[in-house]
Amino acid sequence: MSNTSHEVAQGPHHNSGAASTALSAHSIDKKFPGVLANDSVDFDVRAGEVHTLLGENGAGKSTLAAVLCGLYQPDAGYLMRNGKRISLSSPRAGLQHGIAMVHQHFRLVERFTVSENVILGSRDLPFRLNRRELNEKVAAVAESYGLPIDPDATVGDLSVGQRQRVEIVKALYQGAEILLLDEPTAVLVPSEVEKLFENVHAMTAAGKSIVFISHKLGEVVEISDRVTVLRNGRVTGHVPGRGTADTKELARLMVGRDIELNAQRATHATGHEVLQIRNLSLSVNDVSVLTDISFNVHAGEMVGIAGVAGNGQRELADTIAGLISPTSGSVTISGSMTTDRGPVQAREVGLAYVPEDRLGMGLVPSMSILDNLLLTRDRQVVVDRISVRPEAARLIEQFEIKANGPDHLARKLSGGNAQKGLLARELSGGRGATKLLVVCSPTRGLDVGAIETVRRLLNDARSSGQAILLISEDLDEVLSLSDRVLVLYRGAVVHETAGETAQLSQVGAAMAGLSGGGR
Amino acid sequence: MLRIPFRVVFEQRGETARRLSLLVPLASVLAALFFGALFLLATGYSPIDTYINMFRDGFASFNGITDTLALSTVLICTGISAAFAFQMNLYNIGGEGQLYLGLIGGAWAGIALGDHLPTLLMVPVVLLCGAFAGAAWIFVPAFVRSRLGTSEIVSTLLLTYIGASLIKHVIYTPGSFFRNPNTSFPQGRLVADSASLDSFGSSRLYPTFFVALVIAGALYWVVKRTEFGYRINVIADSPKAAYYAGIHANRTTMWVMLISGALSGLAGAMLIVGPYGKIEPSIITLGYGYAGIVVAALARNNLGLIIVSGILFSGLKVGGNNLQVTTDTPIHIGVMLQGAILLFALGGEAFRRYHIHVVRVHDVSTKKVAA
Numbered sequence: 001m002s003n004t005s006h007e008v009a010q011g012p013h014h015n016s017g018a019a020s021t022a023l024s025a026h027s028i029d030k031k032f033p034g035v036l037a038n039d040s041v042d043f044d045v046r047a048g049e050v051h052t053l054l055g056e057n058g059a060g061k062s063t064l065a066a067v068l069c070g071l072y073q074p075d076a077g078y079l080m081r082n083g084k085r086i087s088l089s090s091p092r093a094g095l096q097h098g099i100a101m102v103h104q105h106f107r108l109v110e111r112f113t114v115s116e117n118v119i120l121g122s123r124d125l126p127f128r129l130n131r132r133e134l135n136e137k138v139a140a141v142a143e144s145y146g147l148p149i150d151p152d153a154t155v156g157d158l159s160v161g162q163r164q165r166v167e168i169v170k171a172l173y174q175g176a177e178i179l180l181l182d183e184p185t186a187v188l189v190p191s192e193v194e195k196l197f198e199n200v201h202a203m204t205a206a207g208k209s210i211v212f213i214s215h216k217l218g219e220v221v222e223i224s225d226r227v228t229v230l231r232n233g234r235v236t237g238h239v240p241g242r243g244t245a246d247t248k249e250l251a252r253l254m255v256g257r258d259i260e261l262n263a264q265r266a267t268h269a270t271g272h273e274v275l276q277i278r279n280l281s282l283s284v285n286d287v288s289v290l291t292d293i294s295f296n297v298h299a300g301e302m303v304g305i306a307g308v309a310g311n312g313q314r315e316l317a318d319t320i321a322g323l324i325s326p327t328s329g330s331v332t333i334s335g336s337m338t339t340d341r342g343p344v345q346a347r348e349v350g351l352a353y354v355p356e357d358r359l360g361m362g363l364v365p366s367m368s369i370l371d372n373l374l375l376t377r378d379r380q381v382v383v384d385r386i387s388v389r390p391e392a393a394r395l396i397e398q399f400e401i402k403a404n405g406p407d408h409l410a411r412k413l414s415g416g417n418a419q420k421g422l423l424a425r426e427l428s429g430g431r432g433a434t435k436l437l438v439v440c441s442p443t444r445g446l447d448v449g450a451i452e453t454v455r456r457l458l459n460d461a462r463s464s465g466q467a468i469l470l471i472s473e474d475l476d477e478v479l480s481l482s483d484r485v486l487v488l489y490r491g492a493v494v495h496e497t498a499g500e501t502a503q504l505s506q507v508g509a510a511m512a513g514l515s516g517g518g519r
Numbered sequence: 520m521l522r523i524p525f526r527v528v529f530e531q532r533g534e535t536a537r538r539l540s541l542l543v544p545l546a547s548v549l550a551a552l553f554f555g556a557l558f559l560l561a562t563g564y565s566p567i568d569t570y571i572n573m574f575r576d577g578f579a580s581f582n583g584i585t586d587t588l589a590l591s592t593v594l595i596c597t598g599i600s601a602a603f604a605f606q607m608n609l610y611n612i613g614g615e616g617q618l619y620l621g622l623i624g625g626a627w628a629g630i631a632l633g634d635h636l637p638t639l640l641m642v643p644v645v646l647l648c649g650a651f652a653g654a655a656w657i658f659v660p661a662f663v664r665s666r667l668g669t670s671e672i673v674s675t676l677l678l679t680y681i682g683a684s685l686i687k688h689v690i691y692t693p694g695s696f697f698r699n700p701n702t703s704f705p706q707g708r709l710v711a712d713s714a715s716l717d718s719f720g721s722s723r724l725y726p727t728f729f730v731a732l733v734i735a736g737a738l739y740w741v742v743k744r745t746e747f748g749y750r751i752n753v754i755a756d757s758p759k760a761a762y763y764a765g766i767h768a769n770r771t772t773m774w775v776m777l778i779s780g781a782l783s784g785l786a787g788a789m790l791i792v793g794p795y796g797k798i799e800p801s802i803i804t805l806g807y808g809y810a811g812i813v814v815a816a817l818a819r820n821n822l823g824l825i826i827v828s829g830i831l832f833s834g835l836k837v838g839g840n841n842l843q844v845t846t847d848t849p850i851h852i853g854v855m856l857q858g859a860i861l862l863f864a865l866g867g868e869a870f871r872r873y874h875i876h877v878v879r880v881h882d883v884s885t886k887k888v889a890a
């Protein structure tokens with residue numbers, strides 16, 4: 001963890017104990033079909049503090065935030081603002097009480113400028129906008145919290161980090177006193193995270209309250225004054241923040257047991273080249289997406305591709321899997337050229353592919369496990385399900401998939417079990433024995449138990465001599481599992497390092513486009 | 520400002536309960552009968568008598584049930600035509616037009632080839648020609664849909680109007696091949712005897728009914744058991760998964776639409792070998808193709824259920840239409856009841872899929888926050 005923002009951490013936080021409660025939630029219940037997303041949750045945030053909601057995916061953090069800002073109405077429980085009971089029928093009502101949320105998925109109009117996005121949804125606009133005045137006002141709000149932004153820039157041209165800034169400026173411009181930031185760091189590179197933390201401190205110094213949502217322990221310890229941990233919709237602990245918090249304890253509250261996430265990098269000998277990529281380039285609508293990429297993956301080796309989302313990872317994976325034809329260059333899998341030959345041919349020579357979008361691309365949601373097993377295999381004119389059934393049952397057992405048997409529908413599997421099912425199909429080979437496994441974000445959105453299993457399965461596959469290309473935005477995952485790490489930035493490999501000796505700071509800088517290498 | 524203190528909330532049901540799948544359609548029909556009864560009472564008819572008559576004329580008499588099955592022969596075909604495409608999210612709503620072309624294609628074969636072939640061969644040839652003509656009528660919409668993504672809803676619908684004009688053209692143009700040359704009154708030319716089937720006994724039911732049943736069953740099997748059906752299911756549920764697995768959505772889209780068109784065409788040809796024996800220009804007022812959409816909707820596009828919904832819908836139509844003949848109830852009452860039952864049956868879906876409840880709104884936010 002970096003210590004850089006600790007100096008900024010001084011200031012108003014020390015009297016936060018004395019500060020009054022700005023917003024509180026009391027015994028909030030919120031049901032969705034089949035889940036109790038919030039189960040008598042109590043939560044409060046004081047003026048000038050950062051109060052973090054920590055919890056695994058699906059713990060109910062976003063749901064609670066949505067209740068706090070008026071997007072959802074709770075089934076039970078109530079909210080209090082400055083000691084008075086309030087009821088919010090809509091986000092607009094929340095805004096009238098000075099509560100605003102920056103969503104996990106931004107809600108900006110890409111074709112509009114920054115200013116236009118900022119005033120979007122305001123009610124009392126003059127008939128004719130005075131753009132200069134508006135731009136000045138937006139810029140002034142932005143600067144006072146150290147969020148420099150060009151009000152005239154088109155949002156579609158901005159980076160993810162800048163877009164997030166627009167969302168925050170928008171909230172501040174609308175007069176927010178309490179900002180709910182839903183997993184703001186999920187989309188940022190390390191340097192952008194530091195910058196965000198400075199902004200957060202500037203806001204709390206000005207007396208704003210921040211509800212910070214995250215599932216990453218390290219940053220939570222760094223930024224929070226207080227931490228509330230959620231698990232399965234329930235509060236499992238209120239913990240003091242910065243400095244005093246113990247990550248082990250937080251992890252235990254979050255998961256409900258002790259965990260070991262740092263899967264050991266297996267020691268082993270690597271074999272021949274299974275995947276060879278030569279001068280691969282791809283342009284889509286004349287925009288260059290991949291630029292001159294060359295690398296190899298050997299049998300028994302795991303190569304990790306790090307990078308911020310949207311730097312060509314998906315296109316690289318799809319090209320290797322034979323779904324996209326590259327503009328130039330070649331892909332060779334166990335000695336056979338598979339460029340332009342389509343996914344079926346690539347599979348015949350040993351490709352297995354676990355895409356990022358597991359339910360919807362990797363698995364057909366409304367089909368059974370059995371039918372999903374058939375998806376990447378040879379099927380007769382009349383589909384023979386009977387002979388595949390025993391194999392499906394065996395894989396369910398072997399991969400510890402929680403299901404009622406081969407007829408269990410894919411969409412009724414939890415995220416972790418869906419991923420295990422997908423891995424089971426891909427690793428068990430279909431059209432040919434699996435020699436190369438391409439996996440994208442294999443643990444994204446999974447609970448910690450499933451993460452452990454998936455990482456173990458990947459390690460086992462490597463030990464058994466399969467070549468693995470691991471593409472993930474989770475830098476820790478890439479660094480801890482891979483034998484070699486390549487950094488993809490704007491479609492080019494800008495950095496390469498051995499997994500063991502990789503420096504977080506160097507890889508992080510390369511991900512942000514700051515390294516010397518390049519295009 | 521006036522504010523309604525209640526709000527209706529639609530909450531999607533996680534899993535539809537089995538119980539509801541049965542209960543909701545039943546309740547829908549009861550509600551429709553109740554609703555219809557109000558109208559009957561208001562217009563001075565006895566609801567009970569009317570319903571008994573309708574049931575008798577639709578299902579519980581020899582003429583009633585055979586007429587119902589006769590009509591269902593056509594509606595099962597147009598119903599599976601619609602459902603087969605709908606299940607892959609392809610909205611072929613031009614079954615009506617494809618049916619017209621099936622009539623024309625079937626009549627052509629029946630007239631042109633009739634004297635050369637025995638009945639045993641002739642009837643299948645007429646049916647195939649009708650199916651082929653229906654498929655040809657959807658070819659362009661299918662092609663542009665699968666290659667360019669052009670909406671098949673608009674293109675198939677517009678072609679229906681052209682199909683209707685074509686029917687009028689071939690009947691009303693003097694000297695037309697399809698027009699009866701022996702009468703001055705515009706009428707269709709009868710197909711050869713070898714292209715006509717006999718109905719069962721004194722009824723108006725033809726053996727084509729069993730052809731419709733077999734086709735519905737076969738198609739059900741194709742979708743459930745074959746590779747082609749597997750592809751349809753993958754593409755229908757997630758085109759991205761199809762892409763991932765190397766399944767060509769274009770080709771399958773094309774085939775599904777062509778088969779859908781062929782089924783509607785087949786319905787037209789069944790009228791040729793069955794009750795019509797010629798092109799009957801009044802076909803363009805009957806809406807059998809459109810009724811197929813309703814039949815498909817009632818069966819929720821389930822090919823196995825189309826037979827049931829097709830027969831029920833036909834019975835409703837036959838019973839409703841006969842009201843005027845057997846009692847003095849105007850036909851509009853029958854049509855109104857048909858409409859009400861359909862509306863309630865389809866509207867009931869909302870209850871099956873959503874948990875609907877009313878909540879009190881106590882909105883503080885409208886009282887301006889002055890502080």
Ligand SMILES: Nc1ncnc2c1ncn2[C@@H]1O[C@H](COP(=O)(O)OP(=O)(O)O)[C@@H](O)[C@H]1O
Binds near residue numbers: 032033035060061064
């Ligand atoms: N709109 C929704 N409809 C149905 N279920 C939902 C909805 N939003 C969230 N859930 C469910 O509620 C639970 C909590 O979700 P969420 O609040 O998004 O968790 P988190 O933000 O902590 O990852 C999950 O099980 C999720 O599937």
Ligand SMILES: [Mg+2]
Binds near residue numbers: 061062104183
């Ligand atoms: Mg969330």
